[in-house]
Amino acid sequence: MSQGDPSGFQHPLAISSSRNLLRLLWENRGVDPQYRRRSAELITMSLLASPLRWYERLRYNAAVEQIEITRPPIFIVGHWRSGTTHLHNLLTRDPQFGYLSTFQAVTPEVMFIGEAVAGRQSAIQSLGTRPMDNMRLSVDSPQEDEMALANLTVQSVYHQWTFPHRADFYFERYALLQALSDAEYRRWQQTYRWLLKKLTLRHSGRQLIMKNPANTGRIKALHETFPGAKFIHIHRNPYDVFVSTRHMFRKIRPLMKLQSRGEHEDERHILQWYALMLRKLLVEQSQVPAEDFIEVRFADLERDPLATVRRIYQTLRLSGWEQAEPALQAYLATLGDYRKNRFDQDAQVIEQVNRHWAFAFEQWEYPLQHAESVPA
Numbered sequence: 159m160s161q162g163d164p165s166g167f168q169h170p171l172a173i174s175s176s177r178n179l180l181r182l183l184w185e186n187r188g189v190d191p192q193y194r195r196r197s198a199e200l201i202t203m204s205l206l207a208s209p210l211r212w213y214e215r216l217r218y219n220a221a222v223e224q225i226e227i228t229r230p231p232i233f234i235v236g237h238w239r240s241g242t243t244h245l246h247n248l249l250t251r252d253p254q255f256g257y258l259s260t261f262q263a264v265t266p267e268v269m270f271i272g273e274a275v276a277g278r279q280s281a282i283q284s285l286g287t288r289p290m291d292n293m294r295l296s297v298d299s300p301q302e303d304e305m306a307l308a309n310l311t312v313q314s315v316y317h318q319w320t321f322p323h324r325a326d327f328y329f330e331r332y333a334l335l336q337a338l339s340d341a342e343y344r345r346w347q348q349t350y351r352w353l354l355k356k357l358t359l360r361h362s363g364r365q366l367i368m369k370n371p372a373n374t375g376r377i378k379a380l381h382e383t384f385p386g387a388k389f390i391h392i393h394r395n396p397y398d399v400f401v402s403t404r405h406m407f408r409k410i411r412p413l414m415k416l417q418s419r420g421e422h423e424d425e426r427h428i429l430q431w432y433a434l435m436l437r438k439l440l441v442e443q444s445q446v447p448a449e450d451f452i453e454v455r456f457a458d459l460e461r462d463p464l465a466t467v468r469r470i471y472q473t474l475r476l477s478g479w480e481q482a483e484p485a486l487q488a489y490l491a492t493l494g495d496y497r498k499n500r501f502d503q504d505a506q507v508i509e510q511v512n513r514h515w516a517f518a519f520e521q522w523e524y525p526l527q528h529a530e531s532v533p534a
Contacts, residue, residue, distance in 0.1 A: 166199025230386035241456035256361025
């Protein structure tokens with residue numbers, strides 16, 4: 159690690175249980191030598207947080223177990239960099255919904271105690287901007303629940319960020335839920351239910367809006383785990399998805415990894431994983447009633463966000479649009495100075511995306527480009 163690398167004390171898994179971390183280290187055969195200090199700091203932070211975890215279990219776990227999720231959750235899905243965050247930020251402006259915050263995502267086992275200790279002052283504390291897209295981030299910002307799952311269990315695809323030597327293993331088993339035994343699958347369901355029950359308690363029974371790109375290939379499992387759940391699939395031009403996801407991988411992995419790996423592996427994974435996730439979604443979405451599933455184009459959300467969100471409310475039969483609209487308008491007004499990253503698309507990118515993701519262009523009617531038409 160260089161002097162400028164983030165320490166293990168700042169790692170998103172730093173508040174995870176020591177048992178979870180030690181099992182991850184054992185299963186992944188340890189860490190590369192240059193990350194031993196980060197690993198030691200990570201475990202130290204976890205040990206320091208142990209009394210908080212024990213106290214929260216004693217204080218709240220019985221109440222969590224008694225919670226019934228009476229209002230089926232709404233899941234926002236879509237490949238990374240397809241607009242899931244923007245849509246999540248919009249929908250969670252509606253106060254009738256609950257959601258997982260950034261603080262709760264990294265402290266799922268101590269979210270009640272942690273919030274009480276930090277106080278509401280933490281809710282407005284800025285964390286700057288996200289490394290991959292410059293979006294503003296605070297501890298109260300809506301966050302994807304896969305990070306919370308990674309803190310709770312070894313059964314999370316996000317462990318591929320920390321242990322990239324087994325990235326394919328984590329993707330196959332926990333993004334696609336393939337090669338799991340019945341007991342492992344039930345354990346995954348149990349962990350997910352526990353997380354949403356705890357959030358339901360935290361939000362006094364409100365309907366939850368969850369965002370998680372890793373859920374894109376888990377529609378069937380989520381529908382089994384949370385009967386009546388609703389789904390919003392957002393998709394984006396595949397060329398933009400590829401270059402933006404590649405940028406995200408290059409920004410996020412150095413902050414989390416305990417093992418080294420070449421960047422060429424990231425490109426291979428993006429090309430393969432997108433196809434596997436989206437093809438699985440196309441198969442499984444037919445098992446969800448039409449009134450519980452909607453697809454949204456990111457371009458439409460950008461061009462007319464209010465009309466797009468209104469259509470979501472209408473299709474999914476969500477009440478309260480008239481009350482929610484002013485809050486969404488106020489939020490959109492704060493985005494006036496935001497500028498998206500712009501990435502060049504060279505001939506190699508065009509050729510690779512065309513070859514691996516041809517089905518997506520046809521399915522969602524995006525225009526194909528030709529590699530020879532791109533300036534050298």
